[in-house]
Amino acid sequence: MAPLTIKLLGTGNAFLPQGRLHSLLLIEGRALIDCPPTALASLRHSCISPSDIDTILFTHWHGDHCFGFPFILLERKYISDRDGDKILNVHLPGGGIERLRVLCDLAYPNSLDESMNKVRFDEREDGEVNGMPGWEFERFPVLHDEEVDPHGYLLKHESGFLLLHTGDSGPCEAIASRAGACDVVVIELGVPEYVDTPYHFSPSKLTTLANDCPATTFLVTHTWLDDPACERPAILTDELPDLPVNCVHASDGQSWDWDGSALISN
Numbered sequence: 132m133a134p135l136t137i138k139l140l141g142t143g144n145a146f147l148p149q150g151r152l153h154s155l156l157l158i159e160g161r162a163l164i165d166c167p168p169t170a171l172a173s174l175r176h177s178c179i180s181p182s183d184i185d186t187i188l189f190t191h192w193h194g195d196h197c198f199g200f201p202f203i204l205l206e207r208k209y210i211s212d213r214d215g216d217k218i219l220n221v222h223l224p225g226g227g228i229e230r231l232r233v234l235c236d237l238a239y240p241n242s243l244d245e246s247m248n249k250v251r252f253d254e255r256e257d258g259e260v261n262g263m264p265g266w267e268f269e270r271f272p273v274l275h276d277e278e279v280d281p282h283g284y285l286l287k288h289e290s291g292f293l294l295l296h297t298g299d300s301g302p303c304e305a306i307a308s309r310a311g312a313c314d315v316v317v318i319e320l321g322v323p324e325y326v327d328t329p330y331h332f333s334p335s336k337l338t339t340l341a342n343d344c345p346a347t348t349f350l351v352t353h354t355w356l357d358d359p360a361c362e363r364p365a366i367l368t369d370e371l372p373d374l375p376v377n378c379v380h381a382s383d384g385q386s387w388d389w390d391g392s393a394l395i396s397n
């Protein structure tokens with residue numbers, strides 16, 4: 132099989148640690164999980180045109196996961212898809228269309244009405260991924276602030292490759308019951324050990340899950356840790372925690388190929 136490529140365009144949590152844009156996963160160069168405020172910057176850094184994005188799958192409605200959407204629509208309208216030839220498919224939890232409409236209205240009143248009307252929204256909870264032949268999805272509730280309708284995605288390629296994206300979530304049965312069967316889990320590491328919240332993973336909580344799923348590779352994103360490669364002074368700390376060997380604490384721009392049996396760092 133041709134290798135499947137996944138890339139973390141951004142790896143930071145809401146507070147933008149040094150050297151990181153907001154967490155953003157790109158699948159096969161054409162599908163995004165979420166659309167954070169820094170999405171357009173991330174695409175520019177990787178020389179990917181917004182019009183090359185066929186599909187966006189939203190996990191939940193916190194600003195660091197969706198506030199970049201108006202900018203993507205605006206860029207496509209005026210720069211990369213002026214003729215409106217490209218279809219944008221959006222998978223999202225029920226009720227999300229109205230949230231995006233309000234967001235686009237606030238950002239650019241009237242300018243995005245036509246763009247919004249052309250987006251192919253889909254609120255199904257599972258099935259084929261629109262715009263991504265060979266991929267199926269299941270969207271499932273996770274443990275995060277209920278106000279933002281939090282979900283994760285299980286994505287299955289026809290080759291059998293299983294990829295789970297937790298969205299924002301603390302440890303929960305929905306993740307624990309699926310992670311062990313997955314080849315790759317893209318997981319948030321939202322908070323340090325001293326922040327007491329059920330809504331995010333901390334290093335010790337991730338360690339427990341990763342040790343319970345030794346055959347799964349965990350790509351760690353949405354992190355509070357400054358990137359050790361960044362020369363600017365750290366905001367909190369750039370000393371990465373010790374994590375199990377099946378965890379990769381990712382950096383912006385890092386990508387991997389799945390060759391049918393193993394994940395290879397590019």
Ligand SMILES: [Zn+2]
Nearest residue numbers: 191193275299
């Ligand atoms: Zn969140």
